Amino acid sequence: MSEDILFQPSTEVQNVAHVKSMKQYDEMYKESVENPEQFWGKIAEKDFFFKSPPISGKFLNYNFDVNKGKVFVEWMKGAVTNVCYNVLDRHVENGKKDKVCFYWEGNDPDDYSEITYGNLYKQVCKFANVLKSLKIMKGDHVAIYMPMIVELVVAMLACARIGAVHSIVFGGFSSDSLAERIIDGKCCLLITADGVYRGKKLINLKDIADGALKLCKEQNFNVKNTVVVRHLGPSAPLSGKKPTSPAAKRPCTSLTTNITEGCDLWYDDLMADASEECKPEWLDAEDPLFMLYTSGSTGKPKGVVHTQAGYMMYAATTFKYVFDYHDDDIYWCTADIGWITGHSYITYGPMANGATSVLFEGVPTYPGPERCWQVVQKYKVSKFYTAPTLIRTLMKYGEDPIKRFDRSSLKVLGSVGEPINPEAWLFYHKVIGDEKCSIVDTFWQTETGGHTMTPLPGCTPTKPGAATFPFFGIVPVLMDEKGKIIEGEGEGYLVFKQPWPGVMRTVYGNHPRYEQTYFTQFPGYYKTGDGAKRDKDGYMWITGRIDDMVNVSGHLLSTAEVESALVEHEKVAEAAVVSLPHKIKGESCYCFVTLIDGFDFTSELVTDLKSAVRTKIGAFAQPEVIQNAPGLPKTRSGKIMRRILRKIARNDHDFGDVSTMADSSVIEVLFANRPTTN
């Protein structure tokens, strides 16, 4: 059904858009894939500073085909630039010194501050000098484990300024996960903070960091220094005014920070004497900028490596076109900088464009479900970017907490992280966006550096749940299992045919794993690992990870498809579906459903839901089991952990590592709720 509904772009957005028509998109797209050197060359020249410009003939060099030798990608090798210079110095020199770069909004609504491009520039230069004083040099690896505070941006950009490679580990990871990433990434310095509040919960980050360094030591890996930002402690130099209201929990008296003399250094002490002048280190376009760990199917995380100029250009250009960025926009991405979304669409993309953003420390539903809209009203946010999981959570609370706030500033609403079901898409459009915003469902990955499949808000007619068409430079292809190209309507593996500037260059320390994971099954193509469907109009729909596919009686089904059918039911808030081995059908669907508050889980409901899926997809898709799930196991970034659900479906208590899970107590509840039959 949603395949046939078309939503035209918001006219308000379209009137001023960088790309106003599909004709214009088609022309730009054609140039970007047929003549990438010309397309990106113009952008490199117009939008960025190079100390020495890209060399003609060496603009793009690559091999995507494992059968022809080593897989590699190089954009503008030999050109010289500095990303920090491009996202800061350039704006300060171009009269944007006093423009707000970040409105920092703390965990508590009365704890907030702002920082201009000029002031951020000074802080970054100072901290770059601090890093140098700690003997950090070009090519060194620095681990960053911090909350969403301005000092996190300062730390990453200071690394970029001196050519050090940052490896940010999301502040919700455990000591074990942090240690694993520090060791694998060969980091020689750790930057952290004393602590952070997430909602009502106090988290002692320094203790977790200490735990990680202890584990490192046990494996004979020593990190000499830890720099500690005093965020909750008695002085909070950058992020936040000193809160005056008793509701704001800073300074925090119940937090103790253990400091080891000689190893641990307070950030504000180091910054006090640092000079505000620091020349950027001029780097090759293909020098590494950062690494960021992402989970791999084998369990061991992969250090995804991105390089300087290509990544910068791709993050900046996608930001400009996908959010249709203009100088007077106020932009807010609710992701954490610890994930790629935050790297590309809080720090590098927006800052390369000189944008003003909200940097949000808190939890989107704290102190109440209205928090997002209160923030949107406060700063007059015009471009908003979040994940479907948040939209579905908000749907549970109904329309009132949303409608109470003025959202008239909103123009573009973005979605990322997982397939968005049509119901959530429509809620986003109708309720949150008051039917006057363009919705952009952006499909991409840690590995791709920036958006790959997405509508453009000023030109693409959208369909609820479709990622629509490729961004400039992306050539999507659908393949069957055996590598046969599927033309026209059909469903299969989503792969990309040629490199774009933001594609990852290697897995840190393990280039063979890079080749094996992404380039071996379909030589000559980058494999996303996701499935996609092309409809009769050529629209692309991401159906979810291939490993989340269920094959029922020879019919390939995406778990997301079944989930979408389930959540359309008026009593269902959220659903997660995993495959379950089945004697006759091969596999079947095991469905976990979370009900909207106030509804009971009954056998009538089970029958209803089974028939809803049958009606929506087909009789073969009828779920085997529907289980009541008061809560679902999720990572701290909100991703449902299907690996755990598969174990529960199989009544297998050996579920392995749960360190990335937000709340592991839900596992017990789900085991207790397993139906004997239904």
Ligand code: WT7
């Ligand atoms: C995987 C990548 C990219 C930023 C956040 C996640 C899924 C992401 C969408 C979307 C359908 C999506 C894919 C992808 N995904 N965005 N708009 N529609 N699926 O980064 O942790 O590297 O995860 O997230 O399965 O492969 P990540």
